[in-house]
Amino acid sequence: MADEILFLTELLGLKVYDLKGRSLGFVKDAAIVPLIHPSRVDRFLVGGGWSWLTVRHDQVGQISLDGIYLKDEVLTPYHSDEYMLRLVRDLLDQQIIDGQGRKVVRVTDVTFKIQHETDEDALNIVDVDIGLRSIFRRLMQGAISRRWVRRLQEVIPPNSIHWENCSILEADPQRRLRLNVSNEILERMHPADLADIVEELTPEDREAIFETIDSEVAAEALSEVEPEIQASILESLETEKAAEIVEEMAPNEAADVLAELEEQTSEEILQEMEPEPKTEVEELLEYHESSAGGLMNTEYVALPQNSTVADAIQALRAHEEILEKLNTIFLVDANEQLTASVPLARLFTAAGATPLKDLAAENLIQVDVEEKQDRITEIFDKYNLLALPVVDEAGKLAGAITADEVISLLRAK
Amino acid sequence: MFKRFRYQTAIFLSVVGPGLITANVDNDSGGILTYSQAGAKYGYLPLWTLIPITLLLIVTQEMCSRMGAVTGKGLSDLIREEFGLRTTFFMMIALVLTNFTNVIAEFAGIASSLELFHISRYISVPICAIAVWLLVVRGTYRGVEKVFLFACSLYITYIISAFLLKPDWTEAAVNSLRPVVMFDTGYITMLIAMVGTSIAPWMQFYLQSAIVEKGVTAKEYVQSRIEVVVGCILTDVVAFFIIVACAAAIWSHGPKDINDAADAAIALKPFGNYASILFSAGLFNASFFAACILPLSTVFTVCEGLGFESGVDKRFHEAPVFYWMFTLLVVLGAGVILWPNFPLVKMILWSQVVNGVLLPVVLIYMVMLINKNGLMREWTNSRLYNAVAWVSVVIMIGLTLALASITVKQMVQSASAKPAAPVSRPLAQVQRDDSGGHAVKADIRESRGAHSLR
Numbered sequence: 001m002a003d004e005i006l007f008l009t010e011l012l013g014l015k016v017y018d019l020k021g022r023s024l025g026f027v028k029d030a031a032i033v034p035l036i037h038p039s040r041v042d043r044f045l046v047g048g049g050w051s052w053l054t055v056r057h058d059q060v061g062q063i064s065l066d067g068i069y070l071k072d073e074v075l076t077p078y079h080s081d082e083y084m085l086r087l088v089r090d091l092l093d094q095q096i097i098d099g100q101g102r103k104v105v106r107v108t109d110v111t112f113k114i115q116h117e118t119d120e121d122a123l124n125i126v127d128v129d130i131g132l133r134s135i136f137r138r139l140m141q142g143a144i145s146r147r148w149v150r151r152l153q154e155v156i157p158p159n160s161i162h163w164e165n166c167s168i169l170e171a172d173p174q175r176r177l178r179l180n181v182s183n184e185i186l187e188r189m190h191p192a193d194l195a196d197i198v199e200e201l202t203p204e205d206r207e208a209i210f211e212t213i214d215s216e217v218a219a220e221a222l223s224e225v226e227p228e229i230q231a232s233i234l235e236s237l238e239t240e241k242a243a244e245i246v247e248e249m250a251p252n253e254a255a256d257v258l259a260e261l262e263e264q265t266s267e268e269i270l271q272e273m274e275p276e277p278k279t280e281v282e283e284l285l286e287y288h289e290s291s292a293g294g295l296m297n298t299e300y301v302a303l304p305q306n307s308t309v310a311d312a313i314q315a316l317r318a319h320e321e322i323l324e325k326l327n328t329i330f331l332v333d334a335n336e337q338l339t340a341s342v343p344l345a346r347l348f349t350a351a352g353a354t355p356l357k358d359l360a361a362e363n364l365i366q367v368d369v370e371e372k373q374d375r376i377t378e379i380f381d382k383y384n385l386l387a388l389p390v391v392d393e394a395g396k397l398a399g400a401i402t403a404d405e406v407i408s409l410l411r412a413k
Numbered sequence: 414m415f416k417r418f419r420y421q422t423a424i425f426l427s428v429v430g431p432g433l434i435t436a437n438v439d440n441d442s443g444g445i446l447t448y449s450q451a452g453a454k455y456g457y458l459p460l461w462t463l464i465p466i467t468l469l470l471i472v473t474q475e476m477c478s479r480m481g482a483v484t485g486k487g488l489s490d491l492i493r494e495e496f497g498l499r500t501t502f503f504m505m506i507a508l509v510l511t512n513f514t515n516v517i518a519e520f521a522g523i524a525s526s527l528e529l530f531h532i533s534r535y536i537s538v539p540i541c542a543i544a545v546w547l548l549v550v551r552g553t554y555r556g557v558e559k560v561f562l563f564a565c566s567l568y569i570t571y572i573i574s575a576f577l578l579k580p581d582w583t584e585a586a587v588n589s590l591r592p593v594v595m596f597d598t599g600y601i602t603m604l605i606a607m608v609g610t611s612i613a614p615w616m617q618f619y620l621q622s623a624i625v626e627k628g629v630t631a632k633e634y635v636q637s638r639i640e641v642v643v644g645c646i647l648t649d650v651v652a653f654f655i656i657v658a659c660a661a662a663i664w665s666h667g668p669k670d671i672n673d674a675a676d677a678a679i680a681l682k683p684f685g686n687y688a689s690i691l692f693s694a695g696l697f698n699a700s701f702f703a704a705c706i707l708p709l710s711t712v713f714t715v716c717e718g719l720g721f722e723s724g725v726d727k728r729f730h731e732a733p734v735f736y737w738m739f740t741l742l743v744v745l746g747a748g749v750i751l752w753p754n755f756p757l758v759k760m761i762l763w764s765q766v767v768n769g770v771l772l773p774v775v776l777i778y779m780v781m782l783i784n785k786n787g788l789m790r791e792w793t794n795s796r797l798y799n800a801v802a803w804v805s806v807v808i809m810i811g812l813t814l815a816l817a818s819i820t821v822k823q824m825v826q827s828a829s830a831k832p833a834a835p836v837s838r839p840l841a842q843v844q845r846d847d848s849g850g851h852a853v854k855a856d857i858r859e860s861r862g863a864h865s866l867r
Contacts, residue, residue, distance in 0.1 A: 093493050106720030108498060130720055138498050202485030203630050228628050 006063065006123065007134075008087055008110035009141045010149075015067040016046050016055065024048050024075075027068065031084040032125065034180040039163050041112065041123040044068065045078050045086070052078035063114055063121040065146050071119065083178045091168065095201075096128065099185035100165040102193040104200045108134035111160060128166050131159025171204040176212065183213045191217065195224035198233075207236040210245070219248030222257065231260040234269065243272030251277065252297045252399070255284035259294075284399075292376055293369035295409070296390040296399030303356065305331040305339045310352040312342075325402065328387040331356055336396040338366055338389050366391050369398055373409060380406045431623035432478065432637060434558075435616055436644030437565040440651055441703035442522025443515065443765045445696055447610040448652045449677040450762055451603050452659025454668050457581070457588040460656055462604060464589065466611045467649040472801045473776065474641045476783050476794070477617045481624030482634040483792045488621045489718030491782050501718045504778070509742075511771045512615050512711040514764035516746030519707060521757040522700030524750050525674040529693045534750060534757075542747035545704050546740065552725045554705055561702040567695040568651045570681055575654040577683035580661035589653075598819045602766055605812050609769025611648065617775055619710040631792065655680065673758055708742040766816075773809040776802060 008030070016024045025048030033042040044055040053075040061071035085091065091107050098105045109129040115122045129137075133156040140149045167185040170176045186194055186209065198206050198221065210218050210233055222230055222245060234242045234257060246254045246269055258266040258281065270278055280298050287293025299322050303315060312329055329347075331340040340360035350359055366389045367376060379388060380403065392398045451459040477488065484491060493501040523541045524534035548554045595601075620641075629637050658680040663669050671677050678692035709725075712735055716723035722732035729736050749755065780802045783794050794802070 093497055095490075103722070106493065108720060135498065135502070135719060139502060203628075204485065232628055232630060 004114060005126070006065070006112045006114055007129070007137060008092065008112070009134075009138050010065060010146050011112070011123070012088065013142070014065075016044070017067055017069050018073040019070065021069075023067075024070075024073075025053070028052060029086050029088040030123070031086045033084050035083055035178070038180075039125040041087075041125070043084065046075070054078045057122055058120065060120055060122070063123065082175060085168070085179055091128075095169060097167040097169065097186065097197055098161045098165060099167055099189065100161065102189055102197065104197055105130045105161065109137060125163045127160035127162060129158070129160045132156050133158050134160075169201065169205045169208075171202075171208045173208065173211065176208065183209065187214055187217045191220035192224045194221040198225060199229055203232060203236060206233050210237055211241060215241075215244045216248050218245045223249055223253040227256070227260050230257050234261060235265055239268050239272050243269050246281070247273050247277045250297055250299055251280040251284055252295065252405075254281045255294070256289070258285060259289055287369060290373045291369065292367045292371040292373075292390045292401060293398065295373060295376065295405050296369070296401045297405070298399045300328075300330060300387075300389075300397075300400040301326060302330040302332050302336075302338075302397055305333050305357060307331070307356050308352065309347050309350045309354045309356065309359070312347060312356055313352075325404070327402075328389075328400070329356065330389055330397055330400070331360065332397050338364070338391055338395070338397045340364055341387070341389055343386075365389075367401075369393070376401060377406055377410060430637065430640050431620055431627055431629075432474070432640035432642075432644040433647070434562065435474065435620045435623065435641075436648045437562060438619070438703050438706055439611065439613065439616060439648045440565075440568065440699060441515075441519060441707075442526075442696060442700040443518050443610045443613075443761055443768070444648075444652070445655065445699060446522070446671060446677060446758060446761045447603075447606045447765045448655040449659045449680060450671045450758075451607060452656035452680070453663040453671050453676070455600070455603065456660040456664035456668070457584045457657070458593055459603065459607065460585060460589040460653065461592045462607055463649050463653055463656075466608055466652075467645060468801065469608070469805045470612050470645045470648065471642055472798055472805075473612055473617060473779065474620055474645055475638060476779055476798070476802070477621040478624045478629070478637050478641050479634065479792055480779070480783055480789070481621040482629045482637060483631045483789055485625055485630075487625055487714070487717055488618045488779070488782075489714045491788070492778055493718045493720075495782060495785065495788070496778070498719075504774070505715045505718050507771055507774065508614060508618070509711060509715060511764075511767050512707060513742060513746060514760075514767050515613070515615065516704065516708050516711075516742050517749050518761040518764040519700045519704035520747045520750045521755075521760050522696050523704065525757045525761075526693045526696035526700060528757075529674050529678065529689045538747050538750050541701060541704070542743050545701070545708075546743050549705055549709050549739070550725060550736070554709075554725075557705075561698060561705075564694070564698040565702075567691065567698060568654075570684065570691045570695065571651065571654040571658050574681045574683050575658040575661065578658060578661035580657050581665075585657055585660070596815065596819070598816065598823065601812055601816045601819065605769035605809070605816060606762055606765040607769075608809060608812075609767070609772060610765040611652065612772055613765075613768045614771045614775040615707060615710055615714075615768075617779065618714040619706065622710070622713060671758055671762075677758075704743075704746075708739055708746070711742060712739045769809065770813050773806045773813070776806050776809075780806075 011027050011030060014027045016027060018024055025046045027044055028047040029045040030041045031043045031045065032038070032040065036042060040057060042057050044057075044060070046053045046055055054077070055068075055070065055075060059070055059072040059075070060068060062069040087110055091110065093107060095104050095106050097103075105128075107128050107130065110125055111127040111129055112123040113126045115124055133153050136156055137149055137153050140152070144152075165185065167183075168179070168181060170179055170181050186197075189197075194217070198209060201209070206229070210222070213221075222233065225233065234246070237245070246257065249257065254277070258269065261269070270282065273281070284293070284296075284298065301312075301315060301319065301322070303312060307315075316323060316326075327344050329342045329344060330338060331342065333339050340357060341364060342356050342359050343361060346359040363383075365379065365383050365385065367379065369390055369392050371390075376388065379385065380401075386403050388401045389397055390399045390401060480486075480488065480491065486494070489501065489505070492504060520538055520542065524538050527537040528534060548557060624637060659677070662680045662682055663676070669676065674693065674696060675689065677696075678689045681688040681692050684691055713723055715721075715738065716732070716735050721734040723735040724732060727735065750757070780794065780799060783789055784799065786793060
């Protein structure tokens, strides 16, 4: 009889037999070595008399609920090893990230698939179990027989995560490398989801993730994190890495984050930044956080007032990176004074030679950099805006506030 | 971690952090009535317990906040990670049962405070239960929290009252420093309840989560430590004045059990006609405040320990265990109160005893956790801390055993003395419950003389 699956809770306490069928002891833990194989159990740790023994995967003959039968009984004493992920010690009851469900979960059990080959069985991790069924299984294990536990648990719906979608948490950078922990799963997530996950982690785990993750992803995720946590993350990072992340952020968001930090830390980070984003951020830092200047974004598209639709499209092609959020183009005169704002969608119905001026919104609505945030939300609501240009004392275009900023503002209240 | 249980960055709450909030929730209905009962029945005698209780309160709360700041994890998270699922499971069962009695106590506090104004509990309790449920589930609780905290300043009335009542300050001072131990049920029960109400187990879980939620890190921890210590002292200063006020207003005219809110309100009698309004408002605020926090904190603790989705920003189907458990705690907690002739004040007092019985268990795990080098690095406990904690554990277990053995002995004695109690009592007697109370008191005063170790 060959069971196809085995649970970690069942594996623990399973008897290990030598070639003559004598019991050597009980399974105490099992380990994978991610650098060798991402999911195969590489070693079984067997507790017999005084010390633990290590059973390599190629020494195992047969595995079932009745026990583990060895085909090679030359066992070595157990030594701790930095490259091995011990399932009971390092995984069971610990938190991991579920990349599919985009949340932090706690491991209650692990499901293996028993792979039968010619003369040896191997265990492969298939799922990590969470939820009621696995809790039931663990509480009952030992109280009643393994087969009864299996029968009784059928009434509870299972709740598992595929092993490939799991990302384990390891704060120690050395051990991250040895355990081959990658950020691939995290980098594939939407930054906002990643931000939610990060908020639930401990400061050390946050730091480990931001230290190793791609700067661009880190920047996007960081802008979505709550202000207090943003600050503590940046403070915990190496200044160089922090500067790299801040550079990737939109200037207004970067300024918001830096404003949360202690003066000295934000100075240090600014020092490390490239000159161009640095000046932009520094200018924004001058404004009061809740004024129009503090809310505005300096990434906008402004064209000379006699430009045509064709000019506009050409300009947009050159700035692909901001297209995702862009919905308005601004027109300025020779003195950089704002003269009109053009809704982006109007470009699609106009011929290439049409002057942008003809497509401009009927009324030009703009605010001063000093404008208070309450008034700004009021204007957005009243005129049903998507973007609001901000001008400085001289009437020059300084930046634009977008609707998403206003939504965040209102939600924060 | 109270992920969604955010603390606003508003100035008010950045000054009043987790330590002070916890300190105020600490004096909930259980707190007020336990201290009232202690003062009314034993006068200035129990005051000596406040110094050791404060010390223990500081030690436990400081340990919790330190663990929260250093590990960034809640207490139930840590128990789960270090001691496994089975331990966590049984701990959570014990905690839920204990906290359930506390939830009942909070609703009992609501009911008895409003009964002072002749508002029937059949009206007040269901309305308040619904209000609690909506406030928390709709996430509007945070906004109201400030109101509760502000209303906590009602405790000042006890301080004023204590001075106006002209208590025997010398006796109060002497008794604050002179320990008296007596082996009778009432006294030991009161001791356990006093420790249990001041250092409620659920408070430790709550405080640690609040520290984590606030994002306090090991570096900024010193500031929180001050706040925790100040909070602890504040809690017990209030306790001191409640006991003194009750001793002066009630006990000096003859030791008395607190049987309802009206009895306890006598402590504020210098305020004349306003006494019952002030007491009622204070008790109502404290009970309602805790009735919001306590079930929520319980559910968070359990869900985190056992790994269920939690958070009021989740939808019902995303976090079914969380919502169901919260709803059940509130509905059942309020429902029990509606049982005809449910003894409100007795329930409140006994729930604090249950707290005291669970406390050493929680404390043992806390001390084991905080001494783990891998977890706490250079922040493990000093020897003095461990000594205080272990001594407290031993004392609390000792008190619990003493209580259990005395209770069993009395049950055996009464069983052999009286063959059978009358099966049904006439209705008229049920209403005059006072007479029964007096009989018990007489008993205790007698045994005090017999067993006193002074």
